Amino acid sequence: MNEVMLSGDNYTLVYNALSFGTAVMFGAFVYFLTQINSVKKEYRSGVAVSAIVVGIAGYHYFRIWSDFGDRTMNEGYRYADWLITVPLLIIELLIVLGVSNEIRKGLMWKLVPASAVMIGLGYPGEVSTDNGTKWVFWVLAIIPFVYILWTLYGQLQAASSRETGAVAGAIKNATYVLLLTWLVYPIAYLFPVFDASSETLEVLRQVGYTFADITSKCLYGLMILGIAKARSADQQ
Secondary structure, X not given: OEEOOOOHHHHHHHHHHHHHHHHHHHHHHHHHHHHHHHOOHHHHHHHHHHHHHHHHHHHHHHHXXXXXXXXXXXXXXXXXXXXHHHHHHHHHHHHHOOOXXXXXXXXXXXXXXXXXXXXXXXXXXXXXXXXXXHHHHHHHHHHHHHHHHHHHHHHHHHXXXXXXXXXXXXXXXXXXXXXXXXXXXXXXXXXXXXXXXXXXXXXXXXXXXXXXXXXHHHHHHHHHHHHHHHHHHHOO
């Protein structure tokens, strides 16, 4: 746990961003719970997982925001959140993509451990004050990161080509959200390397992480819900 060195408007901006992130996560949690029964039975677990993801994230954001109000920052909360929610994000997508149970299980056995390795490798670099250490763990973590992103992108593209109408459109939207939001994380991770004393870069890092978390969990969850609803409508 480190003392927050931000001051004035920079401190207020990050504080408000964390507060906003907390509110959005808990709001999304309630919304997804209300939507579980709006889809066919086979897709309800995917929507339920979306609710679990934002609920877990909301708890961790509340802890980060509370500590930040006391001028301390514990990056461990982010990584504890990611360690739980990133595998769940993968699972909720695979549930609604329409792949066979055999393929789904095979992908889970590959992607879930890869996500745990990615988060585990990222943490030492995140908390280190040595730029060389940060670069080493960034490179190590980016290997499973690229593997996961490329595999999910391939599955989304394959699913999109199999579908038509609203289902295909919903899958394409999820693809865009996946690519754009996940790419924020490795960029924000490196901001301290450029200038660890820069308040501007620290603000960009914290706000960037918060923006990416909101979009990759809440907006992504809406995309998953959209796919589930489109598939449910097609089966009526």
